[in-house]
Amino acid sequence: EDKVVQSPLSLVVHEGDTVTLNCSYEVTNFRSLLWYKQEKKAPTFLFMLTSSGIEKKSGRLSSILDKKELSSILNITATQTGDSAIYLCAPTSGTYKYIFGTGTRLKVLA
Amino acid sequence: KAGVTQTPRYLIKTRGQQVTLSCSPISGHRSVSWYQQTPGQGLQFLFEYFSETQRNKGNFPGRFSGRQFSNSRSEMNVSTLELGDSALYLCASSTSAANTEAFFGQGTRLTVV
Numbered sequence: 001e002d003k004v005v006q007s008p009l010s011l012v013v014h015e016g017d018t019v020t021l022n023c024s025y026e027v028t029n030f031r032s033l034l035w036y037k038q039e040k041k042a043p044t045f046l047f048m049l050t051s052s053g054i055e056k057k058s059g060r061l062s063s064i065l066d067k068k069e070l071s072s073i074l075n076i077t078a079t080q081t082g083d084s085a086i087y088l089c090a091p092t093s094g095t096y097k098y099i100f101g102t103g104t105r106l107k108v109l110a
Numbered sequence: 111k112a113g114v115t116q117t118p119r120y121l122i123k124t125r126g127q128q129v130t131l132s133c134s135p136i137s138g139h140r141s142v143s144w145y146q147q148t149p150g151q152g153l154q155f156l157f158e159y160f161s162e163t164q165r166n167k168g169n170f171p172g173r174f175s176g177r178q179f180s181n182s183r184s185e186m187n188v189s190t191l192e193l194g195d196s197a198l199y200l201c202a203s204s205t206s207a208a209n210t211e212a213f214f215g216q217g218t219r220l221t222v223v
Contacts, residue, residue, distance in 0.1 A: 034211060041198065042114075042214040043153075088153065096165040097143065098202070098212060102152035 002027045006089055006101035013079055014109050021074040021104045023089035033072050034098065035063055036088040043088055046074070079108045112137065114203050114215035122221045128189040131218045135182050135203030142184040143212060144176060147198040156199075159184055160206065191222045 003026045013019055023033065032050040036043035047056045049065035049072060056063050060083075063074045076083055086105050090098040115134040123129050135142050144156040155168040159178035176186040182203075188195055198219050202212035 036214075041217045042200070045211045045213060048211050090153075096141070096158045096160070097155045097168070099155065100145070100153035 002091075002093065002099045004089065004091060004099050004101035006087075006104050008104060009102070010105040010107070012107045012109065015080055017079050017108075018075065018077045019079060019106060021076075021087050021106070023072045023074070023091075023101060025070050025072075025089075025091040025099070025101075027091045027093050027099060029094040030067070030070075031092045031094060033065055033089060033091045035072070035074050036090065038086040038088060038103070039084075046087075076106075079106075081108050081110050084108045114201060114213055116199075116201055116215035116218050118218060119216065120219045120221075122223060123191050124223055125191055125193060127191050128187065129191060129220060130185055130187045131199055131201075131220075133184045133186075133201035133203075133215060135184070135201075136213055139203035139205055139213075140182050141204045141206055141212075142178055142182065143202045143204075144184070144186050145200045145202065146170075147200055147217070148196075153200065156186065188220075193222050196220060196222045 005024045007022045034048050035046040047063045052067040060077045065072045086103040088103045090100045117132045141160045143158040145153040147153045157167045162178045173189045178184040198217045200217045202214045204210045204212040
């Protein structure tokens, strides 16, 4: 059965800190891995990763996929209070569904 | 470009009733997926539709059903509601869902009393 584990489950940091969020997966017929940020209701898309070792960056956020280790990390540098959210990873398979982890709840204190 | 629209936003129903939720995808998107989100379980996949065909279904009882119309709008129905069905129901649209990013609607918060 497909499995996604995110760690840590929750994290409290201060503004300016750097955080690393982890996502491990076991998915049949893996195709890609997506990261989402969920603040209130609708998860918003951050990154889609398909190739191992190629970092994707967007401002202070970056992410990389390791297909050998079946994992991905999401880094946030110089955190701000607006980064407080639940971060979700979702590997995809050839079965037309996204398999979400339970997420990492990040709280950034001013 | 309009985003994914879900209606209604909030719903309160009584045990035993049935409910229908609606999702209008982004224009041009033909894939619609549905997810149930609860605090302890995260986002659980319900089903996915593409061009009016259900391509995949999650591990939910038969009380949960869905359909997609020719304009790609989708509905999901839950019959004989149980207290445990209280959750945020999210739909996501994408061009094909096989290997592309999905965009989520704001969700429908269902409370069963």
